[in-house]
Structures are given as structure tokens and as C-alpha cells.
Amino acid sequence: MKRVEEFLKKAGTYYLATVDGDQPRVRPFGTANIFEDKLYIQTGKSKDVSKQIHANPKVELCAFMNGEWLRVAGELVADDRREAKQAMLDAYPSLQGMYSADDDNTEVLYLKNATATFSSFTKAPEVEKF
């Protein structure tokens, strides 16, 4: 899981896919932070991405960096605890202009039943589950 977090942080941007009925949706994301041994992402409850996750928590994300790409498939679980939100905001101070742990919008979610696959053109894929 640490390797996944490090890859996502170093890549800077990953692309998060959700399911919207029978239509896949994808958008750039950047947040990735381990808290209490779980890998969290952050969004706003007002966004379509949040509504899609609540309707169907299965997601997949993809990031590419230095000839290597990472895909993580899994489910997202919302954690409404203040401390989970604050840990994310502490890790991403730039979010603090838009979000706070006490507003009604900030949402953090962790991955469960996740399968991470690190791939490249030059070696066999490496799979990690968490």
C-alpha cells in the first residue's frame, strides 16, 4: 500500500474512473494519503464523482510515471470522521483554502478489496492486494 501511495504522490496526477449507470466516467485526481493503515482519497460531496461512488463504490484508477503505470481497482468506503478528514487536509495544505474538516462538503474515502498492478513494457506486472 505504501508503494501505491508513493507512486500516486510522485506521479502527482492519477485518473479516477467511476461507474455512472452504464457509462464510465473518468477525471484527474491528486489526493492519496495513508491514514490508520488505509489508503484514502479526498473529494467533495457536491461533486458528481461522489454521487457516483455512493451509488456504486467500485472504482479504478490509473497513473503513469517514468515508463511505469499503476492501476488500482477496488471499492471506496466513505469515512466521515473528523480525524480522517483532518489527516488528509494536513497532507494537502493547498486544499485548506477550499475544504475544512468541519464543513458539510469535504469527504474522504478509503480503498478496500483493492488490487494494485504495477506494469511496464520491460518487465512482468507486479500485483499487490490491500
Ligand SMILES: Cc1cc2nc3c(=O)[nH]c(=O)nc-3n(C[C@H](O)[C@H](O)[C@H](O)COP(=O)(O)O)c2cc1C
Ligand atoms: C491535477 C488535478 C488533480 C485533482 N485532484 C482532485 C482530487 O484529489 N479530488 C477531487 O475531488 N477533485 C480533484 N480534481 C478536480 C476534479 O478532477 C474535478 O472536480 C472533476 O470535475 C470531478 O469529477 P466530476 O465532474 O465527475 O464530479 C483535480 C483536478 C486536477 C486537474
